[in-house]
Amino acid sequence: MARKLKHRLVSSRAYNFVLSRWQNLRFGSQLRCVQNRLRKEDTCILFSCIRNEMHRIDAFHRYYRALGVDHFVFVDNGSTDGFAEWSAGKKDVSVWHTDKGYKKAGFGVHWCNALLRKHGTGKLCLTVDPDEFLVYPHMESRTLKDLGQHLKEIGRPCLHVLMLDAYSDRPIEETVMAPGDDPFGLCPYFDRDGYVQRSNYMSGTFVQGGPRLRAFNRDTPKEAPALNKMPLVWWQKHYRYQSSAHLMWPWSLNRTSAKTGIPVSGALFHFKFVSSLREKVEEEMARRQHYGGSREYKRYKENIRTTLYLEGVSVPYEGTDQLVALGLMHVGEWV
Amino acid sequence: MAILAFVLIAHEPAEVVGASIDMLLAADGACLVAVHYDRNSPEADFAALKRRYGAQARVLLVEDRARCGWGQFGLVDGTVRALGLLAASGKDYTHAYLVSCSCWPIRPLAELRQFLDRNGAVDFIESHDERWMTGGLRQERYTLRHPFSFARRRGLFEASVRLQRLLGLRRTIPAGLTPRYGSQWWCLRRETVSGVLRWVAENPAAYRFYRQVWIPDETFFQTVVHALGGTLAPGYIPTLYTFNLHGKPIVFYDDHLAWLQQQPHFFARKIAPSAKSCRAALAARAGLPGPTDRPVLAIPAARTRMPPRAETVPFYGRMFEPGSGIRNWPKNLETLRQPSAVLYGPPPLTRLAAGILRASGGLTVLGRIFHAERAEFQPGQSRFHGLDAGDTTLRDYDRALFLSRILSRATGLPVFELCPGDDPVLEKLVFENETTFVAVPLLPGGRSPAWRFLFWYLALPEPQRAAIDAAGHRFDRLRRTEETAARHFGQKHVAAMERKLFAPANRAGLVFAETGVPPDPDWTTSLRFLHGGRAEPLLGAFEALAEALSRQDWRRLAPSLAEETEGVAARHG
Incomplete structure (x- = not known):
């Protein structure tokens, strides 16, 4: 009974309206604008929450510029590695700074929500972490804006993606990423199958899999992290990310398939499994600012020496057609 | 030799429209371009176009412009005004070809002229009865009034349709007109264009009727040309267009270039604005002095429906497959x-x-x-x-x-x-x-069903078999086998499997x-x-x-x- 009532409450419009206003007020006020260089003509904006990511920021910035992102909006959660100097020299980067707790801010999503509402409404917004690299069908010849236009035409406000954990064929701690390195070259492998899905009318499709299921949670599959995300959204002011961009309000956004079939979908390469994970893990174990009592980070600590490459499951990334052929990504009607 | 007059219906920024006009002028040294620029678009853009093409004799800009919008009468009215301007200019042309800024030539325009020369006795315009429409309103496009924009005032549009149905309001179609439908894009001979303009001048009331017809651009010219009784090319228009399941045009990108060049059409829509290299390659091809190696000179029989696509077979484990992951x-x-x-x-x-x-x-x-x-x-x-x-x-x-x-x-x-x-x-x-x-x-x-005892006995794990063996009499062992199997595998399951395995019909x-x-x-x-x-x-x-x-x-x-x-x-x- 209590559960039912709770469910009614969290899926009610009034509750979500009040909650999102309150969150935007509370977490929006934690952000201090360092530089706002947004222009009116920026239609495709990337939002990201970062902390000490200088070793990959250049590759990240270059990659998304090439896909057609007009502007980058960063929430800097107390970086100490020279991010401020880097961003000061970039014309297409705006920065908001905060030293407040990452965990309290819903692992950064509340900060992003506040900025998305203020600066992203009506725009094509891409919300990714700095270790996530989006791929989508035909990306070799079509831009993110083309994709956005197609989504608009088929009446879908967002793009669903599968997060693919990328790794190398060496132990994690020996996979060293230097600034400017191409992450796809360093970690070319991903799991070609084994993604467990649970579809639900309300919350869309919950996906688990990859090395974080088969290597870190082989006896506790229920605890494996979610791999479904919605990073690309035509933002509207009542939209809101919940639970680190795996869920969205309103819940109709979470549905992954329509009557006309499965629409175009993408994949998000996740380059977490490099040597910098060790420092990150040590820092997080002290800060305790990650999901589930940093349960996941304990797993990473135990497994830092393992090699994630597995013969028969791991394949090197060759291109978007490969992901479509494997059934991990869909072309939909975007032929 | 055919002389083309392109009627360009545009609403894009001036530089986009300019690119289309320049491409047409460059690809065909003799063609005319009559431009109707949407009055809803910024005035500054039209001024820029006027500055750019004011002195160009081959470009005619409609001064008295209409307001356009998807599915609205402005598109028809603008086209008619551009055709009127062409007629008034007294310039020589043989065919009027309707294009927009998303249309792009996919074959040399020289080949198109040859094609029109060989097929000079027909007009290229689709003309179907109302079965052509796959969904939505059909007859009611004509019999109801549609004063509201479908794209911008969706709620009002639907409310007005419901209200008119409720009140039983119906319009009568002007006498002598049989509604015909088809793609908006056409290529008409000069005589037919004159006939349409004459019809508009002679039937102002019927022309006004189209102000409140829904999506008149897909029916006005089709209906009038049908009423004039011209000869039509059967089921073929030189503009290639395809729709997806949502009824939206499929957009072409750089990766479609090779496919587009093989199609037996002369223009294609829509080419994405971002497909720069595709547009450039096609523009270069359009300007070739002669036909391609495989020219289209006779009217092709089949119309292209869809671009090639890799048919994907659904399989378990495919991402976002509906029903994946349920324990069923x-x-x-x-x-x-x-x-x-x-x-x-x-x-x-x-x-x-x-x-x-x-x-x-x-x-x-x-x-x-x-x-x-x-x-x-x-x-x-x-x-x-x-x-x-x-x-x-x-x-x-x-x-x-x-x-x-x-x-x-x-x-x-x-x-x-x-x-x-x-x-x-x-x-x-x-x-x-x-x-x-x-x-x-x-x-x-x-x-024979009698052997089921042996089947279940062998299927049971070792400890259970030992317990059965412990029974003194053979008859007891058989009974115990049955009991143990029912306990171990479940009574219903045992019965169901026995029906499948030992049924008399089972071979x-x-x-x-x-x-x-x-x-x-x-x-x-x-x-x-x-x-x-x-x-x-x-x-x-x-x-x-x-x-x-x-x-x-x-x-x-x-x-x-x-x-x-x-x-x-x-x-x-």
């Missing part, structure tokens, strides 16, 4: 498109049969993959292409996914062992899904008996029919299997059920 074997098996053979029977028999099949080759023979304690792959192997035998928790987290991963890794026809108790739901379904599974039941003794499967009953020819023929060449190695191995099974003696496998028979035989002998 019947639903899961619908998307499991790969057939596999299942050896079903007591473990000693499946083990024996798997060994024989493994030796015969051409098949991927696996062990009891759904064994409760460990997934058995090939003998002595704990891994099967990245799957671990010990990962039973992961396997049971999504068994259908596990099965589909096994199937996708098999090189030959996959064969696996399934024993009673491994997965009760799947055991039943194996016998019900002929397309997904080749069920090979292995029956010890024979098909499938292999019987493991002293006589060595060969597989039923009817059954093997049906397998050949269902699975084709893939099942051939399995069918070839059946003979050997029946042979080898007949050499076994069930008395050795179940001595406790055998001894008393022999005792009786000894007594009487």
